[in-house]
């Protein structure tokens with residue numbers, strides 16, 4: 001008989017699935033603590049889902065043997081709303097699009113967007129300055145507004161400040177929709193049918209229309225030549241690149257492809273960074289010493305000016321805080337692949353057609369790799385404590401060819417935002433409120449993250 005990784009027996013599956021649906025993080029934890037770092041859950045005769053939780057497993061699947069794996073079937077429901085953009089496509093279409101877009105996200109190109117990011121943070125802080133000291137804001141909503149403004153200005157030359165609230169609610173609704181549809185067993189056969197038969201689908205279609213209308217306006221504005229707050233010189237931004245792209249036969253991207261790609265960047269480019277910043281402010285409000293050290297660093301290194309490229313190296317603690325936040329609350333908490341060929345991972349067989357999951361959430365909390373994994377301890381990312389740690393122990397941006405294209409963009413953006421906000425404000429969680437992660441496409445706080453804004457410099 002073929003050797004198989006440990007895991008639940010068929011009669012235990014329904015209970016496990018019920019828990020996976022109601023509390024995915026707890027079900028993952030329980031499964032791993034019961035069976036170990038590699039778990040196989042039988043899905044259908046001859047087909048299984050594997051959970052791999054060690055850094056070397058992530059490296060093997062995402063990098064070393066990436067050719068043997070494609071995006072998992074679990075991403076398919078997303079196509080119902082964001083279509084076939086970079087995140088959800090595979091094969092030739094994905095390769096062509098990634099080749100086209102990749103150069104725009106090189107570190108050098110992304111650095112040119114820094115002034116637009118700084119301007120967006122300034123706009124938000126100026127707005128905060130007009131409110132009385134001690135105002136309470138929802139940190140998740142505020143950060144979502146900020147990162148939407150950044151994406152609008154830097155990728156699409158568009159002013160999206162007036163769309164903040166409607167987009168925030170639409171994205172939340174669509175995230176809920178994807179989560180609900182994945183739980184509908186029909187998804188395995190037809191995500192479209194699953195969508196149509198899930199209660200609430202009309203509301204989801206309305207949320208999709210909201211996003212589509214904003215995207216249509218962004219395209220129309222560019223066609224008319226009108227510019228938003230951060231318009232890049234002509235021919236420089238993502239929208240220009242998509243509009244100028246030509247297939248081998250000389251034809252342009254069809255309107256559907258254009259829409260799907262813009263929606264993809266619109267969603268992937270703001271929600272993840274916003275979630276990271278919201279969790280970061282929460283963690284800092286629980287750790288006065290870490291926060292004091294951050295304030296001291298930004299005051300000393302920046303002396304009141306916004307962070308430039310030359311400051312990145314010096315902002316050691318700022319980056320450590322952000323990394324630690326990404327470790328504990330990776331916005332993309334799970335990365336999933338379907339095996340296209342047989343393989344062996346960590347000594348266990350994976351068959352073509354199996355699904356493999358390497359969740360950053362679990363890799364980042366592996367007790368064999370991380371000391372006191374549940375503790376918020378930014379110092380673990382200082383150079384002296386990072387030496388010798390596997391590169392794949394920390395995978396908030398995934399890895400390999402399907403790794404995050406916006407990695408450099410996001411890192412500049414979150415450092416700029418955290419440093420500039422900390423220069424002027426201190427955010428405190430309202431007493432008695434303990435945020436809980438909500439497991440949807442991203443790992444965002446379940447309720448509003450109510451925080452008090454206190455000015456540091458009067």
Ligand code: HEM
Nearest residue numbers: 086087268269272273276332396397398402404405406410
């Ligand atoms: C803290 C912020 C961010 C985090 C944690 C994050 C995380 C990730 C991860 C883990 C993946 C890989 C998913 C997989 O392998 O299945 C990914 C893919 C992607 N991300 Fe990000 N991301 C962030 C910010 C951004 C930004 C700012 C952009 C765009 C401006 C972006 C655009 C994308 C796109 C388009 C993909 C799909 C890439 C492909 O498959 O070729 N992300 N992201």
